[in-house]
Amino acid sequence: MRNKLMAVTVGALLGLSGMAAAQPPEGRGPPAGKGPAKKEAAATAGKAELTWWGHAAFVLRTPGGATLAIDPWFSNPKAPQGAQWPEQVDAILVSHGHFDHVGETKALQQKTGAQVFGCYELVSLLGVPQDKAMGGNVGGTFKVKDATIHFVEAVHSSSYAADEKSPAQYAGAPMGFVIQIDNGPTLYHGGDTGLFGGMSQIAERFKPTYALLPIGGHFTLDPAGAAQAARLLGNPTVVPMHYGTFPLLAGTPDKLEADLKKAKSNAKVKSLEIGKATAL
Numbered sequence: 001m002r003n004k005l006m007a008v009t010v011g012a013l014l015g016l017s018g019m020a021a022a023q024p025p026e027g028r029g030p031p032a033g034k035g036p037a038k039k040e041a042a043a044t045a046g047k048a049e050l051t052w053w054g055h056a057a058f059v060l061r062t063p064g065g066a067t068l069a070i071d072p073w074f075s076n077p078k079a080p081q082g083a084q085w086p087e088q089v090d091a092i093l094v095s096h097g098h099f100d101h102v103g104e105t106k107a108l109q110q111k112t113g114a115q116v117f118g119c120y121e122l123v124s125l126l127g128v129p130q131d132k133a134m135g136g137n138v139g140g141t142f143k144v145k146d147a148t149i150h151f152v153e154a155v156h157s158s159s160y161a162a163d164e165k166s167p168a169q170y171a172g173a174p175m176g177f178v179i180q181i182d183n184g185p186t187l188y189h190g191g192d193t194g195l196f197g198g199m200s201q202i203a204e205r206f207k208p209t210y211a212l213l214p215i216g217g218h219f220t221l222d223p224a225g226a227a228q229a230a231r232l233l234g235n236p237t238v239v240p241m242h243y244g245t246f247p248l249l250a251g252t253p254d255k256l257e258a259d260l261k262k263a264k265s266n267a268k269v270k271s272l273e274i275g276k277a278t279a280l
């Protein structure tokens with residue numbers, strides 16, 4: 001499966017040749033300058049801020065000063081050109097072991113000293129310092145400043161290869177994350193997932209304000225599936241992700257809007273502009 005994904009992705013990347021990655025070489029931080037990093041202080045105005053880096057990658061800043069990077073594939077083909085990595089990161093959340101979600105976790109951890117959260121088996125494979133490796137599993141809850149992070153189910157697969165020549169290793173369960181911000185919204189990042197009935201339990205327990213859902217299809221939910229997911233999740237505002245990175249991920253926010261109507265869901269769609277911090 002992973003090899004297929006890699007082949008598909010490499011093919012897609014070749015088709016996008018010339019789209020330089022907006023990131024520094026492995027292990028080296030970028031110089032300070034323009035880009036999302038200069039907005040780091042804005043979250044202190046009292047609102048959480050979410051910045052989409054393309055694909056499933058996000059940076060979340062909370063009013064209490066926590067900075068969380070989720071699935072930080074900052075070199076994805078749609079990443080904002082010339083954007084700077086965040087200077088300060090408290091936690092890196094990795095939903096599963098596929099390369100398009102692990103992304104630049106190791107380099108970002110080295111640059112910022114962040115803790116790395118994810119499934120125990122996966123985090124053990126990533127080569128982060130032991131005292132920064134926060135491996136857990138579905139059901140686990142962790143506190144980072146004013147953010148409470150819950151590991152929840154995702155229906156997908158998970159394996160990890162350190163590079164293209166290494167065999168893929170078992171990386172534990174794929175996961176999603178629920179992030180509750182004190183005196184702020186609750187976000188659900190689905191990771192790579194298909195539809196599952198437990199989404200209604202996520203709604204019951206956490207009542208997410210925002211659901212960051214994949215809509216690309218093929219490996220994950222497509223727009224019709226995401227519309228059903230929105231219903232199960234209690235109709236939160238849906239932030240579409242994991243689409244358009246490659247031609248294969250064909251779902252679109254417009255299709256999602258249409259499918260939400262068809263599903264008689266009153267969930268709103270909030271499409272984020274890549275690289276722009278959005279107050280929640």
Ligand SMILES: [Zn+2]
Nearest residue numbers: 096098156192
């Ligand atoms: Zn995946």
